[in-house]
Amino acid sequence: MNKTYIIIFAFISCLSSVAQETLDAILQKYNQATIPYIHVEELHKTHEDVILLDAREKVEYDVSHIQNAIYVGYEQFQMQHITSQNIDKSKKIVVYCSLGVRSEDISEKLKKAGYKNVYNLYGGIFEWKNNDLPVVNPNNKKTEEVHVYSKEWSKWLRKGKKIY
Template sequence: MWSYIKWSLLSLAFLPSACSQNTTGVHVTNPEFDQRLSRILRFSVPVVSVDSFYDHKKDFFILDTRTPEEYQVSHIRGAQYMNFSNPDYTVLRDIPKERPIVVYCSVGYRSEKIGEDLQKRGFSKVFNLYGSIFEWVNEGHPVVNSTGEVTQKVHTYNKRWSQYVYHPAIKKIW
């Protein structure tokens, strides 16, 4: 009987963390944005923080999974474009299956879906940039436009999602 009670109490102690979707230890700076991400992501693809990615960016193959319009407004320098709605996997034909890949979109939902596809295709080191391009610019990292010039513009998908880009220098476009 004691072991049953002890097991029940331990189960209750760990229940809140088991029910939380984001058990990765990776968070964005805005708690409201972090809660929103925790509700929309499944965490089926390992996440990487903006800081960790920034420190090792040169080691990753980077895929931007947004729409053509979003990518043209701005993207992370060095990112290859892969349209979420019509992905062209030929951009990966020369990429070894064990090469680390970071996928991103506006907030991480679309990139998570592409990341799942990449995992199914045998890529073993796929990471979703947590908070995606929104958190990237919120933390003050540069983005470039279609001609490769640094820009302060970010396509925020729509007005509702634009609330999660809060860096004062960023001009929101939707």
Template sequence: MDGVPPISPGEEHDCFSKVINACDQLCDRVPMRYPLIIGLVLLGFLLLVWGRNLQATRHVSDRAYDLVLSTLLSHKVPAVSVEQIASGEFHLLDARASREFKVSHIPGAIWVGDEDFSLDRLTGMAKHTPIAVYCSVGYRSERIAEYLRQHGYTNVVNVYGGIFEWVNTGHPVVTPAGDVTETVHAYSKLWGVWLTRGARIY
């Protein structure tokens, strides 16, 4: 397991302190029987998050982002870190929307899309080729990677943390013309909070 170690219970408490405080305030305003229910639901949620985080085989640099990824992703597809794809051993596939790719992408990546994905875009690529699929955070790319594996591509992995983690750790992105740029499509303002470097656009 590379990257940062799994999150400890203490660190997880820090990540969710605001949630706990909000629940405390809510409990002060509701009938006595409900705080216990709220507490049990919150405890179950924290145990789920901690368990999923321990299940993850890869981790990213930001603790809160790591927690989000560990619960968001299914972990059905082998994952690699951004450091591993920087070595150049994988053919990179970009599973974002075309408009996102046109803003910037990881150097050498081939756009394949997500909702409009087609296997035709991989014509000529042998099914044993080492392939790493990425998107913004790893959710869309995980689905595409799983689809490829179901269709006979035997060496496909998901890039854990996606292009956000690539940029957050100081790696360059380029325009379609090949020029290095600071601009990254952040998908949405909700998800863009996990892009901590570069210039976000939506």
């Protein structure tokens, strides 16, 4: 009888640890939820009507990015790159990175600069690709390759070819 309880307890413990390792949990751990999320399905329906900013590093962007996304970077981000483009501050802007952590930081900077309609792509380019949506290389050709940022984050990309 005790052996049965131990097995059940171990099974429940395993399920609990797996359940905690969700995208929601990761984003709650690293983000402050100061910027509203937009989900892949919604962005896909309207992405021609938004300004799409890629907040990953150049090496990640150069592997692939969402078509028409403007590279703004993270470590080298400069607000002047945005303001020099004379983007209407009421225009809908969606910022993305790998999962949605770095993009929240860049989105907060945009919000502080007066941009009023800024969203963070929930799950980033990984969720975009996981939903079978296309990414392009620097030559604007569709590719299956996606830079996964790190081994730790790579598990969140379930579709496409992982590039390190």
